[in-house]
Amino acid sequence: MRKKLKKGIAMALALAMALGLTACTSEPKQSEQPTGSAGIYTAGTYSAEAQGMESAVKVSVTVSESEITDVTIDVSGETAGYGADVGEPMKEAILEAQSAEVDGVSGATITSDAVKSAVQKCLDQAMGKEPAEVGGYTAGTYTAEAKGRNGAIVVSVTFSEDSIENIEITEQSETYGMAWGLTTSPVEVLPEEIVRCQSLGVDSVAGATLTSAAIKQAVADCVTQAGGDAEALKSAPVDRPEPTDETYDADVVVVGAGAAGLSAAIAANDQGAKVIVLEKQGVTGGATARSGGKIVAAGTKWQEAQGITDTPEMMFDYFKEIGGDLIDDDLLKLYCDRSAENMEWLESKGVVFQDVEAIHSSLSPWRVHNPQGGGGQKTGGSGNGAQITVPLTKDLEESGVEILYNVCADELLCSDAGVVEGISGVRPDGSRVTVNAKSVVLCTGGYAQNKEMMERYAETTEGFMTLVPTSNTGDGLVMAEAVGAQIFDSPATQVIYVSKTCGVGIKEEAGLIVNARGERVVNEYTYQYHVGQGIANSGCSYGYYIASAADPNPTVQYGLTLESTPHAATAAELAEQIGVDPAVLEATISRYNELCALGVDEDFGKPQDKMVPIEGEIYALRLDPSVTVTYGGLVTDTSARVLDDNNQPISGLYAAGEVAFTGLCGEEYPSCGLAVGTAAFFGRVAGESAAAAE
Missing domain, CATH: 3.90.700.10 (Succinate dehydrogenase/fumarate reductase flavoprotein, catalytic domain)
Structure with a gap:
């Protein structure tokens, strides 16, 4: 078993883009005019919900005949440190104001607005108000804008007297590969979905909820301009399929669709395996799409073109010197030796690399490779990682590999002999998805969004922000540990x-x-x-x-x-x-x-x-x-097989990416591009190994 890190977090500290995060959380301000008065409510408790930043915000409001007596707010599905913290301050403000018309919590506007909307729905129920009718528009085309993650999103909406006829997004500067650029991105799907359902209650795209909310907000503004009732349209029914459990059969099932998962699925498919991918969010990309997309590699043709002399041995020695005996020499050497070949494999799948830089201009040799800047992103900037994940996603789609979105995998299926034979997960509507497969590849990312795991593995990061997707809750670690996987208990994080x-x-x-x-x-x-x-x-x-x-x-x-x-x-x-x-x-x-x-x-x-x-x-x-990267996780061998506590492979189980970021660095994160580069490479290794398994 590998040596564990000493306790006390070792921070690989860097300064990076904040991905549009807003100001620090502060207490909400109350409205100056409370609205409660005698005899306006039917006493009782009423419940409602509204779409927040990452989840449905659920509210229960208890009223007497004359006042609001209690408010219960469930924001547990919202972002830790932001929306997840608005419950108590919003409750206090609503009770003091006796109204849903209170100012929101700074830094958590979307969640705050969802709380207010849900509370107002409860109060409307208590006052016996009938839902307003949808329609009654003044025909014409109207424009409006709302603030997205990176700037204004401008929409143009055309109405007939009875319905929304067309929605066009005319301007936006959102993040490529998440908010737009994929077949499931909100810029691509929400306008059509709102028109189809004639409702603003359509689901936001998980993984791009801020953009989703802005699109709906801008359309709501147009509805108001056209003389319609935007609040009624938010409550208008949405045609959703009935929850139905589904079962699939495959040779290989890959869980997670970031750099590791996409690479694993492509590699397995290229070997002739039938592959199914489960993705927790509504878009591919994971943490890679939010990153700068940099990959560290040595001895590449891109380095040669810039006159840079470098070798895999030089890169290994550099990483080994920094990581010491926390490095798994076999894993790291395998990556270093094949890093140049891995770059060319990515290029063959549509990824375009633009240039090479140093981890810092004061250091050499330069070995950090930047993907081509595109989609409005600066080369190497936050979000540029989509220049890797979008081409890989398109390769999968063109190959006919099925990606099942919005499925949270929660259980590995095993035989009585302990062989992993598939996986089961749940959709937001509660229905279950089961995939029977000869091999399971876990590429579920880290655990930075799981408070309990952060307290368990990284005790000193309480109160830190995190820039990773909200889907990074350590699901792969939980599932694998339940079937006997060894976990490298590292309190170090980047x-x-x-x-x-x-x-x-x-x-x-x-x-x-x-x-x-x-x-x-x-x-x-x-x-x-x-x-x-x-x-x-x-x-x-x-x-x-x-x-x-x-x-x-x-x-x-x-x-x-x-x-x-x-x-x-x-x-x-x-x-x-x-x-x-x-x-x-x-x-x-x-x-x-x-x-x-x-x-x-x-x-x-x-x-x-x-x-x-x-x-x-x-x-x-x-x-x-x-926190951007969590270290440690599942222990794997050079075939990406997951090992148990006796360092023996668990039959049928493979892993790559941040869920298995073990033995590749020590307490210090040695270079930009290590996490993405090793994710893509060991994803390939995992996919090839899984496809070859009998």
Whole structure:
């Protein structure tokens, strides 16, 4: 059994895009005019629900004849740290206001709106209000917009007097490969579904719920413009199939459709196996689609084209030096030796690689490969991972491989002899899907969205954000552990420091970074891990990126335009705004400017050309930690077979990707592109092994 990491989280700290996350959660404001009055309700308890960010928000409201006496709010399916935290503050606000018309919780607008909508439905029931009729439009075409994840989504809606005739999304800048670009993405499917059902109560696309909500909000605005009742349309019935249990037979069933799962399914299909894929969300991509899509590899033709000398042996030695005896030499060497071949395999499946960069421009050799920037994304930026997952998804679809969406796998099926023979899962409507198969490949991602698992494996990350999909709840670990799989108990996770408001990151930026006390603690121009490590090692859980208008980074410049960004004419005034000792921040900025003028960073060794003085108006962008990759997980061999506690393979069970991110790095995340690269490679290995199994 492999050696376990020492307790205490080892953070592979980086600064990265915040994927459009909004401001920190704050208490909601109450309406000034409570609406309750004597004798308006029929006493009792009423229930309703409305679509939230990630799930149906369920509410029960208890009323007397004259007032709201209790509110029960179930937001357990919403995002931890955001929507999942609105229950109590919203309840208090509603009870105080005696109305659903209260301000929402900042940072969780969609969930807050769902709570208010569900509460209003309950109150309407209590007041005996009949549902408004759908229709009664003024014929014509109307336009409206609503804020999506990345910006405004503009729709054009055409009405007859009785119905919505057509919906066209005319402008959007949402994330490629999640919000649009797939056959199941909301931009592709929601307009048609709303028209088909004549309802705004259609399901949001799991995995792209913010975009889904914005599309429905913009259409609702058009409904109102046309003289219709948008609230009635939200409650209009949706034609859904009756819940029906289904059973399938396959040679290989792959669970999860990120880089690992898609690669596994393609590889197994290429070997002639009948393959079925189960995906928990409504779109493929998983955590890979949200990532920068970078892949670390050595000895590639892309490196050669840029004049870079590198070998698999050099890459192995680098990773081994950082990871030490926590590295599984056989697994890592296999990846390094075949990393170039893996890149060419991905290229053969439609992935286009654009160039090669270093994990940081101060380090060499350059071996981090960027997929082609596309779909409005910057090369290597958050969301660019879809340049990998979209081509792989299209390859699967063109090959006729069936992908069953919105299925949460929850049980491995085993024979009396302990051989894995299939898997079972549940749909949102409660119906079950069973797939009988000779081999099961688990590619379910990590567990960063599972609070209990985070407490079990990564005890010190309580209160951290997470940027991974809400589907990353450790399902594969739970299922595999139940059939005797060995789990590498690693408390280490990759944690990145991000700005919740603008996504400013520290990778090549030239600004000043301070900890929560206003102290400079690190050379800002170094590999991401070491920058974040400097903040953490100073005893602070967050820090600030201090900048002036002269900062050359475009993302920083965007952050400076936001009203929520603290700024002031002096360091002392800024310190007061962010809760830092003015004398400390003044001294820090003064010393930094002194070093800029001197041309030598005597304190931390930052290169002279990266030293930009802080002058004029001063801004502070808060940086908070967020978990992006969970380490450890299932233990596998070089054939991607899942091992038991005796290091023996469990017959019929394979795994790849973050669910089995074991033995590939130590406490420090050594390079961008390791998680995605190994996911795609070992996904292939798992698919080939599963297809060859008797």
